[in-house]
Amino acid sequence: MTIRYNPPTGWPQLGRPFHHGVVEPKGRVLHMTGQVAWDNDGNIIGKGDCETQARQCFDNVENILKAVGGRLEDIVSLTVFYLDPADMPAIQKVRAERLQLAHGPVSILIQAAGLITPGLLVEVAPIAVIPDARFHEPRY
Numbered sequence: 673m674t675i676r677y678n679p680p681t682g683w684p685q686l687g688r689p690f691h692h693g694v695v696e697p698k699g700r701v702l703h704m705t706g707q708v709a710w711d712n713d714g715n716i717i718g719k720g721d722c723e724t725q726a727r728q729c730f731d732n733v734e735n736i737l738k739a740v741g742g743r744l745e746d747i748v749s750l751t752v753f754y755l756d757p758a759d760m761p762a763i764q765k766v767r768a769e770r771l772q773l774a775h776g777p778v779s780i781l782i783q784a785a786g787l788i789t790p791g792l793l794v795e796v797a798p799i800a801v802i803p804d805a806r807f808h809e810p811r812y
Contacts, residue, residue, distance in 0.1 A: 689776035
């Protein structure tokens with residue numbers, strides 16, 4: 673069982689899907705390459721639109737998880753790189769849509785000078801733990 677907690681001395685969640693601490697459950701640890709708003713052909717989805725790009729990032733993550741029996745709720749740690757602080761509300765909106773408050777991971781948000789390709793506005797790099805009961809070899 674995953675243990676997610678917020679000590680009384682930590683700052684409040686304020687409705688955001690994150691926790692100050694997450695103790696990994698038994699299962700298979702899945703480290704993922706940072707996911708950006710590329711489609712299957714390497715085209716940028718949502719040029720100039722951080723909210724659309726963030727959705728594509730989470731779609732890509734979800735596809736990687738599904739291939740081994742995982743779900744977004746299995747994410748225990750999430751690093752988010754972004755370019756413009758003005759995009760934070762859009763990123764937080766998508767996180768709140770895709771990650772349940774009760775299953776929020778530990779999280780790091782890092783403002784970056786740039787990402788791998790011009791036009792990309794956000795990148796997410798998650799770590800998940802897939803419970804043994806659901807884990808299976810990748811299926812394509």
